[in-house]
Amino acid sequence: MNLDYQKLLPQDFSKSSRVWIYQSSRLFSIQEALDLESRLEQFTQNWQSHGSPVQATSLLLFGRFIIFIADESQVLVSGCSTDASVREIKEIEKTYGVGLFDRTQLAFYVREKIEVIPLAQLHYAWEKGFLSNDTLYFNNMVSTLEDLKMNWIIPIEKSWLPQRLAQH
Secondary structure (H helix, E strand, O other): OOOOOHHHOOOOOOOOOEEEEEEOOOOOOHHHHHHHHHHHHHHHHHOEEOOEEOEEEEEEEOOOEEEEEEEOOOOOOOHHHHHHHHHHHHHHHHHHOOOOOOOOEEEEEEOOEEEEEEHHHHHHHHHOOOOOOOOEEEOOOOOEHHHHHHHOEEEHHHOOHHHHHHOO
Protein backbone atom coordinates (compact mmCIF):
# COMPACT_ATOMS: atom_id res chain seq x y z
CA MET A 1 0.00 0.00 0.00
CA ASN A 2 1.34 3.40 -0.98
CA LEU A 3 1.08 5.85 1.93
CA ASP A 4 2.29 8.84 -0.10
CA TYR A 5 -0.74 11.11 0.32
CA GLN A 6 0.99 14.53 0.50
CA LYS A 7 0.85 15.05 -3.27
CA LEU A 8 -2.97 14.81 -3.05
CA LEU A 9 -3.19 17.75 -0.65
CA PRO A 10 -3.98 21.23 -1.99
CA GLN A 11 -0.77 23.11 -2.75
CA ASP A 12 -2.43 26.53 -3.00
CA PHE A 13 -4.04 26.50 0.48
CA SER A 14 -2.50 28.23 3.49
CA LYS A 15 -0.37 25.99 5.74
CA SER A 16 -2.70 26.99 8.59
CA SER A 17 -5.82 25.75 6.75
CA ARG A 18 -8.13 23.89 9.13
CA VAL A 19 -8.42 20.11 8.86
CA TRP A 20 -11.05 17.67 10.07
CA ILE A 21 -10.49 13.91 9.79
CA TYR A 22 -13.23 11.32 10.12
CA GLN A 23 -12.14 7.68 10.27
CA SER A 24 -14.67 5.15 9.02
CA SER A 25 -15.47 2.04 11.03
CA ARG A 26 -14.88 0.02 7.85
CA LEU A 27 -13.40 0.36 4.39
CA PHE A 28 -15.72 1.81 1.78
CA SER A 29 -16.27 -0.39 -1.29
CA ILE A 30 -15.01 0.94 -4.61
CA GLN A 31 -18.53 1.93 -5.68
CA GLU A 32 -19.19 3.59 -2.31
CA ALA A 33 -15.88 5.44 -2.56
CA LEU A 34 -16.71 6.77 -6.03
CA ASP A 35 -20.15 7.92 -4.88
CA LEU A 36 -18.74 9.37 -1.69
CA GLU A 37 -15.97 11.33 -3.44
CA SER A 38 -18.59 12.94 -5.67
CA ARG A 39 -20.79 13.74 -2.67
CA LEU A 40 -17.88 15.22 -0.71
CA GLU A 41 -16.79 17.34 -3.67
CA GLN A 42 -20.32 18.68 -4.06
CA PHE A 43 -20.47 19.52 -0.34
CA THR A 44 -17.16 21.41 -0.28
CA GLN A 45 -17.98 23.29 -3.50
CA ASN A 46 -21.20 24.56 -1.90
CA TRP A 47 -19.87 25.01 1.66
CA GLN A 48 -20.58 28.49 2.97
CA SER A 49 -19.90 30.54 6.06
CA HIS A 50 -22.32 33.41 6.65
CA GLY A 51 -23.25 33.41 2.97
CA SER A 52 -19.65 33.47 1.69
CA PRO A 53 -18.12 30.45 -0.03
CA VAL A 54 -15.52 28.57 1.99
CA GLN A 55 -12.37 27.72 0.05
CA ALA A 56 -12.40 24.02 0.83
CA THR A 57 -11.63 20.60 -0.50
CA SER A 58 -12.28 17.06 0.63
CA LEU A 59 -10.46 13.79 0.28
CA LEU A 60 -11.24 10.15 0.85
CA LEU A 61 -7.89 8.57 1.63
CA PHE A 62 -7.09 4.87 1.83
CA GLY A 63 -10.80 4.05 1.48
CA ARG A 64 -11.31 4.88 5.15
CA PHE A 65 -10.48 8.51 6.04
CA ILE A 66 -12.72 11.44 5.08
CA ILE A 67 -10.81 14.71 5.29
CA PHE A 68 -12.15 18.25 5.00
CA ILE A 69 -9.63 21.06 4.47
CA ALA A 70 -10.72 24.69 4.67
CA ASP A 71 -8.41 27.59 3.84
CA GLU A 72 -9.55 30.32 6.21
CA SER A 73 -7.29 33.03 4.79
CA GLN A 74 -10.36 34.57 3.06
CA VAL A 75 -13.43 33.24 4.90
CA LEU A 76 -13.46 31.82 8.43
CA VAL A 77 -15.37 28.60 9.07
CA SER A 78 -17.91 29.59 11.72
CA GLY A 79 -19.94 27.47 14.11
CA CYS A 80 -22.82 27.23 11.64
CA SER A 81 -20.59 26.11 8.78
CA THR A 82 -18.85 23.59 11.05
CA ASP A 83 -22.30 22.30 12.02
CA ALA A 84 -23.11 21.90 8.31
CA SER A 85 -20.04 19.70 7.82
CA VAL A 86 -20.96 17.60 10.87
CA ARG A 87 -24.50 17.18 9.51
CA GLU A 88 -23.02 16.01 6.20
CA ILE A 89 -20.83 13.45 8.00
CA LYS A 90 -23.84 12.20 10.00
CA GLU A 91 -25.78 11.78 6.73
CA ILE A 92 -22.85 9.81 5.30
CA GLU A 93 -22.95 7.57 8.39
CA LYS A 94 -26.65 6.85 7.75
CA THR A 95 -26.28 6.38 3.99
CA TYR A 96 -23.36 3.95 4.19
CA GLY A 97 -24.01 2.33 7.57
CA VAL A 98 -20.63 3.32 9.02
CA GLY A 99 -19.39 5.04 12.15
CA LEU A 100 -17.32 8.18 11.63
CA PHE A 101 -17.14 9.70 15.11
CA ASP A 102 -15.64 6.91 17.24
CA ARG A 103 -12.30 8.28 18.47
CA THR A 104 -11.65 5.13 20.52
CA GLN A 105 -10.79 3.18 17.34
CA LEU A 106 -7.13 3.80 16.50
CA ALA A 107 -5.69 3.13 13.06
CA PHE A 108 -2.19 1.74 12.46
CA TYR A 109 -0.24 0.59 9.42
CA VAL A 110 0.70 -3.03 10.18
CA ARG A 111 1.98 -5.63 7.72
CA GLU A 112 1.25 -3.52 4.64
CA LYS A 113 -2.34 -2.68 5.58
CA ILE A 114 -4.37 -0.45 7.86
CA GLU A 115 -5.48 -2.15 11.06
CA VAL A 116 -7.90 -0.64 13.56
CA ILE A 117 -7.42 -1.39 17.23
CA PRO A 118 -9.82 -0.30 19.99
CA LEU A 119 -8.17 1.94 22.57
CA ALA A 120 -9.13 -0.60 25.25
CA GLN A 121 -6.96 -3.23 23.49
CA LEU A 122 -3.97 -0.98 22.87
CA HIS A 123 -1.90 -2.29 25.79
CA TYR A 124 -2.60 -5.92 24.82
CA ALA A 125 -1.54 -5.26 21.19
CA TRP A 126 1.63 -3.61 22.49
CA GLU A 127 2.49 -6.44 24.91
CA LYS A 128 1.94 -9.10 22.24
CA GLY A 129 4.27 -7.30 19.81
CA PHE A 130 1.56 -6.44 17.30
CA LEU A 131 2.59 -2.79 17.75
CA SER A 132 6.04 -1.30 18.32
CA ASN A 133 7.63 2.15 18.51
CA ASP A 134 8.14 2.06 14.72
CA THR A 135 4.54 1.12 13.87
CA LEU A 136 2.88 3.92 11.92
CA TYR A 137 -0.10 5.54 13.62
CA PHE A 138 -2.81 7.65 11.95
CA ASN A 139 -2.96 10.72 14.17
CA ASN A 140 -6.47 11.93 13.32
CA MET A 141 -6.21 14.80 15.79
CA VAL A 142 -4.12 16.96 13.43
CA SER A 143 -5.85 20.29 12.91
CA THR A 144 -3.97 22.18 10.19
CA LEU A 145 -2.82 21.43 6.66
CA GLU A 146 0.82 21.67 7.74
CA ASP A 147 0.13 19.22 10.56
CA LEU A 148 -1.65 16.90 8.13
CA LYS A 149 1.40 16.94 5.86
CA MET A 150 3.95 16.39 8.62
CA ASN A 151 2.22 14.65 11.54
CA TRP A 152 -0.72 12.58 10.34
CA ILE A 153 1.03 9.25 9.71
CA ILE A 154 3.75 9.02 12.33
CA PRO A 155 5.61 6.34 14.27
CA ILE A 156 3.96 5.49 17.58
CA GLU A 157 7.03 6.80 19.41
CA LYS A 158 6.31 10.33 18.09
CA SER A 159 2.65 10.30 19.16
CA TRP A 160 0.77 10.56 22.45
CA LEU A 161 0.53 6.76 22.65
CA PRO A 162 3.77 5.98 24.59
CA GLN A 163 2.46 8.13 27.45
CA ARG A 164 -0.80 6.15 27.40
CA LEU A 165 1.04 2.82 27.29
CA ALA A 166 3.26 3.85 30.24
CA GLN A 167 0.15 4.26 32.41
CA HIS A 168 -0.44 0.49 32.40
